[in-house]
Amino acid sequence: MSEYRVKLLPSDETIGVRPNELILEAALRQGTDVVYSCRNGTCRSCIHQVVEGTVVQEDAEYCMISPQELADNRRLICLATVRSDAVLEKVKPGKRLNA
Numbered sequence: 001m002s003e004y005r006v007k008l009l010p011s012d013e014t015i016g017v018r019p020n021e022l023i024l025e026a027a028l029r030q031g032t033d034v035v036y037s038c039r040n041g042t043c044r045s046c047i048h049q050v051v052e053g054t055v056v057q058e059d060a061e062y063c064m065i066s067p068q069e070l071a072d073n074r075r076l077i078c079l080a081t082v083r084s085d086a087v088l089e090k091v092k093p094g095k096r097l098n099a
């Protein structure tokens with residue numbers, strides 16, 4: 001099965017992510033040390049900035065991420081998939097930005 005290559009910053013680790021596989025699931029499958037908690041889009045601990053690539057926020061309407069954050073290319077990787085190779089940078093969860 002082909003995989004997309006996703007580089008995680010600042011650790012600089014690159015993981016393989018299968019089509020339609022959640023990024024967090026892929027990271028855990030490969031033993032990558034990533035910050036997460038709820039795994040359902042509510043705690044925001046896994047938020048990343050998309051630096052390169054196409055990253056889709058699945059179930060965005062149910063996630064604690066605002067339209068403005070989505071427009072700014074931020075994603076909660078526990079509920080995100082990729083459509084290309086990508087580079088993601090961890091950011092502090094902070095407060096949800098309102099649209």
Ligand code: FES
Pocket residue numbers: 035036037038039040041042043044045046047076077078079
């Ligand atoms: S792990 Fe909680 S929002 Fe992603």
